[in-house]
Amino acid sequence: MKDGGRLAAAIEVLTEVETRHRPVQLALKDWGSAHRFAGSGDRTVIGNLVFDALRNKASLGARMNDGSARAVVLATYCLGWGKGLQALSDVLEQDHHAPAALSPDEIACLSQEPDSTPSPFEQADIPEWLWPHFETVFGESAIEEGQALATRAPVDMRTNTLKSDRDKVLKRLAHTGAKATPLSPVGARIEAKPDLGRMPHVQAEEGYRKGWFELQDEASQLAAHLAQAKPGEQVLDFCAGGGGKTLALAASMQNKGQLYAYDADRLRLAPIHERLQRASVRNIQVKDPATSSLDDLVDQMDLVFIDAPCTGTGVWRRRPDSKWKLAEKALQDRIEDQRRVLESASRYVKPGGRLAYATCSVLREENQAQADWFLEQNPSFQSVSALDIWKTTLPDARLPKYVSDRGDILLTPGSTQTDGFFIALFQRVQ
Incomplete structure (x- = not known):
């Protein structure tokens, strides 16, 4: 395929994502299945166009005075990828599989700087309703952090x-x-x-x-590291999902002690078994919620790790379609879910044991506010400084930028070149 056909395909896929609210990966897969002539290189370019258009949808839409799939895909190719107006015009005019030629308005938008400055949320490439939340967390760095969340992620x-x-x-x-x-x-x-x-x-x-x-973002690795699971301990990964952090905790424990992997959604646990075998992990019991109970673990754990359900605002680089689907009600639902998980998981911590709370979110409501709430509701727990553990165990690593008064840590693409990730640590004192 030539670039004209690739542009047309990207517009088709992005239209499908936006009009039918389909997951972008599924839409791309279905397009590939219906167009067998497209090679792997073509599918890669089409996917890159779609993902980059979604990452920068607000800023490119503002530049084009048009947020349509066509407008943002063409702007991605011309501006985001630096191909330039002449190259884009040539592609559209010379390839009969390409979208229609540029209109005078499109040419003007692509060739001239806009008359007015885009609004802050457009510059940050985030939904408008989330802008006050970003300002609360990041202050003067809010636009910079939003833009960092609109870049491509590395493979970690x-x-x-x-x-x-x-x-x-x-x-x-x-x-x-x-x-x-x-x-x-x-x-x-x-x-x-x-x-x-x-x-x-x-x-x-x-x-x-x-x-x-194993594939695992650096921020997720650091969260597992700061939890400090030790050889010989009893550890519960309460929201284990596919097992990425479970495997990291097992490695920290050197296969010694006992690690329990649990998730309320048994389907999320499905991939863990093959991963455990490949990693040669021997100290894990997978607790299927349909057939297993955690009652015998109450008050027994040295460490309980919670990778809490959240809005996923910290992983927008990898899932850019999710940021435009996120609604205020979803945030409120996640806050309620997190509080239920915190209350439930804390039951398994023994006196003197630790609780680690992590999210892949950058929003205060899901992070610092939840840590505040937990401590208010649970006087038998006290805060432990994640920053102090960082300084002691990662002496060569630069210090994180966003740290609470208690030492809770927020990692971000803009400040640490990682996914957005929050970690707070607690200890049960009675």
């Missing part, structure tokens, strides 16, 4: 220290351009490729198949 991997070490993983992945992560002591990163760039399929690598590393 966590070395499985039960089977390998980072130097060995980096050596095996040298052909991919992988480098050590700047913060996590066990992480490796392949930086995002611009424009038409195609990322390597690391799950096809021998090291992945042998269990030497």
Whole structure:
């Protein structure tokens, strides 16, 4: 396919996503199935166009005075990818599979700086209703943080220290351009490729198949690290999902002690079994909510880790369609879910034990406010400074920018080049 056909396909897919409210990955998959002539390179470029258009939908829509799929896809190619007006015009006029030629209004928008400054939420590429929430968290850095959440994410991997070490993983992945992560002591990163760039399929690598590393964002690695699961402890991963942090906790425990993986949604737990086998983890019991009870774990855990259900605002780089679907009611629902999870999970912490609360959100309501609420409702728990643990255990890593008075930490793409991630730690004192 030529670029004209790719632009037309991206507009078709993005229209499908927006008019039928379909997940972008499913829409792309269905388009590929219906257009078998498109090669893997074509599908990569089309996907990149769609994802980048979604990442920058507000700012590009403001620039074009038009938020339609056509407008933002063409602006992505011309402005976002730096192809320029002449190249875009040539593609549209010379390829009979391409969208219609540019209108005079489109040419004007693409060739001239806008007459007025876009609103802050448009510059930040976030929904308008969320702008006050971003200002509350980030202050003068709100636009910068929103723009960072609209960039492409790297591929981050966590070395499985039960089977390998980072130097060995980096050596095996040298052909991919992988480098050590700047913060996590066990992480490796392949930086995002611009424009038409195609990322390597690391799950096809021998090291992945042998269990030497797992895909996991650096922020998620750091959250598991700060929880400080130790060999010989009794640990409960209360919202284990597919098991990414479960595996990280198991590695910290060196396969010693007992780690319980639980999730209220048993379907989310399904991938964990194959991952456990590949990683050679032996100290995990998977607790299926349909067949298992946690009653015998009440007051018994040295550590309970909560990766709480949230709005996912911290992972917009990877799921850009989700930010335009997010509604105020969904935020309120997640706040209620988080409080129920906190109250339920805290029951399993033994006196002297620890509770780790994490989200992949950047919103205060889901993060700092929930930590405040939990401490108010549970006087038997006190705060533990995640920042102090960071300083002690990550002495070579730069300090995070967003830290509460208690030492709770918020990581962001703009400040730490990671996903947005919050971590607060507590200890049961009675």
